[in-house]
Amino acid sequence: MALSLYVDGPRWRQHLQRTLAASPGVVPVVKGNGYGFTVASLARRAQWLGVDTIAVGTYREIADVEKRFSGSILVLEPWRPFLDAPTNNRIIHTVGRHQDLIALAALKERPRVVLEALTSMRRHGFAADALAQTSRSVGTVRVEGHAMHLPVGGGHLAEVERWMAAAPARRWFVSHLIQSELDGLSERHRDVDFRPRLGTGLWLGERGALAARATVTDCHVVRRGDRVGYRQRRISRDGHVLVVSGGTAHGIGLEAPAASNRQRFISLARGGLDATGRALSPYEIAGKQRWFVEPPHMQVSLIFLPVSVAPPTIGDEVEVQVRFTTTTFDAIHIS
Numbered sequence: 001m002a003l004s005l006y007v008d009g010p011r012w013r014q015h016l017q018r019t020l021a022a023s024p025g026v027v028p029v030v031k032g033n034g035y036g037f038t039v040a041s042l043a044r045r046a047q048w049l050g051v052d053t054i055a056v057g058t059y060r061e062i063a064d065v066e067k068r069f070s071g072s073i074l075v076l077e078p079w080r081p082f083l084d085a086p087t088n089n090r091i092i093h094t095v096g097r098h099q100d101l102i103a104l105a106a107l108k109e110r111p112r113v114v115l116e117a118l119t120s121m122r123r124h125g126f127a128a129d130a131l132a133q134t135s136r137s138v139g140t141v142r143v144e145g146h147a148m149h150l151p152v153g154g155g156h157l158a159e160v161e162r163w164m165a166a167a168p169a170r171r172w173f174v175s176h177l178i179q180s181e182l183d184g185l186s187e188r189h190r191d192v193d194f195r196p197r198l199g200t201g202l203w204l205g206e207r208g209a210l211a212a213r214a215t216v217t218d219c220h221v222v223r224r225g226d227r228v229g230y231r232q233r234r235i236s237r238d239g240h241v242l243v244v245s246g247g248t249a250h251g252i253g254l255e256a257p258a259a260s261n262r263q264r265f266i267s268l269a270r271g272g273l274d275a276t277g278r279a280l281s282p283y284e285i286a287g288k289q290r291w292f293v294e295p296p297h298m299q300v301s302l303i304f305l306p307v308s309v310a311p312p313t314i315g316d317e318v319e320v321q322v323r324f325t326t327t328t329f330d331a332i333h334i335s
């Protein structure tokens with residue numbers, strides 16, 4: 001009984017290699033749920049890709065990657081005194097406050113750091129004048145470059161240029177720039193080494209190579225008016241109730257990511273629920289997303305199938321439209 005991720009290996013690996021070829025400075029981001037793949041398996045994949053640096057989200061994630069990947073590990077969460085952060089030759093800290101830089105400079109290891117710019121994201125980092133000043137006066141740390149994290153969707157070139165002029169550095173770690181923007185920047189600033197941090201576009205960029213599937217573990221004939229489930233809701237039409245793998249523990253939510261624009265519209269218009277309190281599920285049977293009978297359980301979900309649709313066989317797998325960044329799979333099959 002599993003929610004599984006199936007990966008068309010040749011197609012996925014080709015996409016990874018193509019992405020790297022287009023942007024050789026890419027720093028793969030390996031964090032959180034590992035974009036559905038797990039942090040550990042992405043660390044091994046980064047080793048296979050041959051990159052010199054990966055980025056993890058937090059200090060806690062270092063343990064999952066350090067034995068699987070042999071290069072440098074950039075930590076995206078900013079260094080703070082209360083984090084009890086380890087330091088060694090492979091770890092690159094992100095620093096965004098003067099007092100943190102002073103504390104790191106006091107360590108005997110000469111920590112490696114990147115100095116983060118407080119961009120329009122407003123997450124963390126130095127303001128422009130502070131970054132310029134700090135980069136001129138760092139103590140015994142090793143500054144690997146400056147970093148900026150940008151909103152998604154492109155269109156932030158003017159901000160990039162502003163930062164680069166205000167606080168020049170020979171290397172900039174950047175995010176969420178589209179390839180043509182990166183190419184243009186490299187053209188205009190030939191002396192600058194751009195290191196794009198890339199997660200979604202790398203691991204999930206070839207969407208057609210990825211499929212999520214759930215197992216049908218049971219199937220029951222139901223008649224209009226029957227009560228089912230934890231909440232004993234009445235079934236409004238004759239049909240089948242399917243029990244499928246995948247529940248809240250996997251990140252299966254009430255609001256299904258819609259497969260088509262039309263479905264997205266319907267789902268949005270209803271705020272995930274229709275007038276009778278039903279929610280469209282991410283489970284697809286006979287080419288259509290089906291309704292939940294009730295909110296997903298911890299590890300399984302109950303789905304309604306109208307009589308007009310032949311139910312799948314117990315043991316069959318059905319497609320699930322998931323958001324990979326919020327899904328935990330029981331099994332990952334890479335061909």
Ligand SMILES: *Cc1c(COP(=O)(O)O)cnc(C)c1O
Nearest residue numbers: 029076149175197198199200201
């Ligand atoms: C998560 C993250 C990224 C990668 O973002 P994607 O949208 O997955 O490519 C890059 N930089 C920072 C600072 C991040 O937190």
